[in-house]
Amino acid sequence: MTLDATAAGVYAIAATPFLPDGAVDYASVDRLTDFYLGCGVTGLTILGIMGEAPKLDPAEALAISERVIRRAGVPVVVGVSAPGFAAMRALTHGVMASGAAGVMIAPPPTLRTDDQIVTYYRQAVETIGADVPFVIQDYPLTLSVVMTPTVIRTIVMEHPSCVMLKHEDWPGLEKISALRGFQREGSLRPLSILTGNGGLFLDFEMERGADGAMTGYAFPDMLVELVARARAGEREAAHDLFDAHLPLIRYEQQQGIGLAVRKYVLQRRGAIAHDAQRAPAGVLSAAARGEIDYLLGRLARVDGRALV
Incomplete structure (x- = not known):
């Protein structure tokens, strides 16, 4: 299940379950994996920003990865971003030996120029090995690193092991169009583009040429349906579905409490x-929980998956 440029569909960004005392909840790791599979996802992405990866120690990160990979039966991408290359190398080699499909690498916030970004990915590939498929995580809203389409093209063309872009720029629709334009003119080889940002622009991202979603919205089953409808050319049905979920998607996108919202909904859904x-x-305050419950109730009127 090695990741390649044909990857499409929904790769759910997985949360990392914890017990109230802060210990990893390994029983819920299994439970959540089964939940995602039941939602029909194509693959899973673990240890990303949503997965609270920086809060895990190396042993926990590897243990969680091995557990999910063994259970999932679908391609698993593991976030290996780290302040130093030694930690990136160790985790990459550990998860790939366990059967991961590939790894995801985010640029550190210290990068500012195009040359610095290109050099960083060159060094990262030297570190993990040119045989390891990797995903570029392009998330300037959080990482503060701006990658132009030209920079992304440079990285992709320099490294055959770069097979996917996790696109989370905002605004970013024109970036997708630019990259697909490069492909049409022959200056960029095939590249999977999966989009993030909680699915906030997924309706139009699919129309601009995205292959699917790689995000953590608490209704991955809706994302699966939306991507399928969009790929089938069912534009109105795809937008109607998206519009029904948009209030909750928007609420999830709040800085500082977005993950708390997602985990609350995942708990409500039994995941x-x-x-x-x-x-x-x-x-989350009591008021915030009440607002989420209200949004779930409104959503349940048109989508029974919200009856929790």
Whole structure:
């Protein structure tokens, strides 16, 4: 199940379940994996920003990865971003030996120029090995690193092991069009583009040429349906479905508490036992929980999956 440029569909960004005392909830790791599979996802992406990866120690990161990979039966991409290359190398080699499909690498926030970005990925590939398929994580809103389409093309063309872009720029629709334009003119080889940002622009991202989604919205089953409808050319049905979920998608996108919202909804849906995060973490007030419950109730009028 090695990742390649034909990857499409929905790769759910997985949360990392914790117990109220902050320990990893391994029983809920299994439970959540089964939940995602039941939603029909194409693959899973673990240890990303949503997965609270920086809060895990190396042993926990590897243990979680091995557990999900053994259970999933679908391609699993593992986030290996780290402040130093030694940690990136160790985790990459560990998860690939366990059967991961590939790894995801985000640029560190210190990068500012195009040359710095290209050099960083060159060094990262030297570190993990040119035989390891990798995903570029392009998330300037959080990482503060701006990658132009030309820079992305340079990285992709320099490294055959770069098979996917996790596209989370905002605004980013024109970037997708630019990259697909490069492909049409022959200056960019095939590249899978899966989009993030909680699915906030997925309706039009699919129309611009995205292959699917790689995000953590708490209704991955809706994302699966939306991507399928969009790929089938059912534009109105895809937009109607998206519009029904948009209020909750928007609520999830709040800086500081977005992950708390997602974990609360995942708990409500029975996917995890607790909505706990490992400190430091945002906390939902009673008022916020009431608002989420209200949004779920409104959504349930048109989508029975929200009846929780």
